[in-house]
Amino acid sequence: MSMEGQDIKKAGLKITLPRLKVLEILEVSEQRHMSAEDVYKALLLMGEDIGLATVYRVLTQFEDAGLVSRLSIDGGHAVFELEDGVHHDHLLCVSCNQIEEFVDEVIEQRQRSIAIEKGFKMTEHSLYIYGICKQCQEKN
Amino acid sequence: MSMEGQDIKKAGLKITLPRLKVLEILEVSEQRHMSAEDVYKALLLMGEDIGLATVYRVLTQFEDAGLVSRLSIDGGHAVFELEDGVHHDHLLCVSCNQIEEFVDEVIEQRQRSIAIEKGFKMTEHSLYIYGICKQCQEKN
DNA sequence: ATGTATGCAAAACATTTGCACCTGG
DNA sequence: CCAGGTGCAAATGTTTTGCATACAT
Secondary structure, eight states, X not given: OOTTHHHHHHTTOOXXXXXXXXXXXXXXXXXXXXXXXXXXXXXHHTTOOOOHHHHHHHHHHHHHTTSEEEEXXXXXXXXXXXXXXXXXXXXXXXXXXXXXXXXXXXXXXXXXXXXXXXXXXXXXXXXXXXXXXXXXXXXX | OOTTHHHHHHXXXXXOHXXXXXXXXXXXXXXXXXXXXXXXXXXXXXXXXXXXXXXXXHHHHHHHHTSEEXXXXXXXXXXXXXXXXXXXXXXXXXXXXXXXXEOOHHHHHHHHHHHHHTTOEEEEEEEEEEEEOHHHHHTO
């Protein structure tokens, strides 16, 4: 029995099989960024019979608990990643949908300044850089 | 007959009443950022009987033509703004949904550098700062 | 005339919710 | 035991699409 039950309990949630399995998928999956559908399919492959609605509910609860964070890709669907406590932004390949992460303190600082200039109390921000990754450029 | 017909024609589109009216709404409306639904309702108020599907189609065509740009707010629905040729990013008030614009050359430059560092050929980027605007802060 | 554009209703899509049943502590 | 969790199906909200009709050039 792994340790992640603790995280779930700390979030005020009961340790149930669906919640353990969703967390496990996020941890063991080769892809760091997964949609609810991705998680659902991975669970099916594992032989777990967990409904898609439950996957959505669990991911939302995990988000509220700070265990995962939700990225909203270009208006369309959401993807989730395990929260590691380190804020970062994302680069997305529009060709292969690969996602890379980056941290840039200059941008963070400018954002804070802009919010202050405009009289906003910043609650969060989202920055996505879209482009074609190295591998996809080489492919053409 | 206003001049905007030219823009529509340049985009390779026929000058039709729905297209002229949608463009007019975007130009005369007090709100610079409008959802398809907002445009649709404004048309109804004007007494124009234009279908919502047509509004979506026209806005998408205008986007392709570079006449408007589409913002994807926080995963949910899209809003459109007239394209003025000057790139800018957005600050959104999470309380009153007001949208402000800003331009920051430092952030633009850092984004370009990051794309290069990561081997990406940047195609576009989106940056949204969420927060509580001055007026909403004062209200509480 | 004829290729486009439009309106309507239906479909699509991601996500959420109501409700009866199940289950963890 | 029983509050909370789950599965399923139906509802949601936004956007898209099929198709028959109407219109711009």
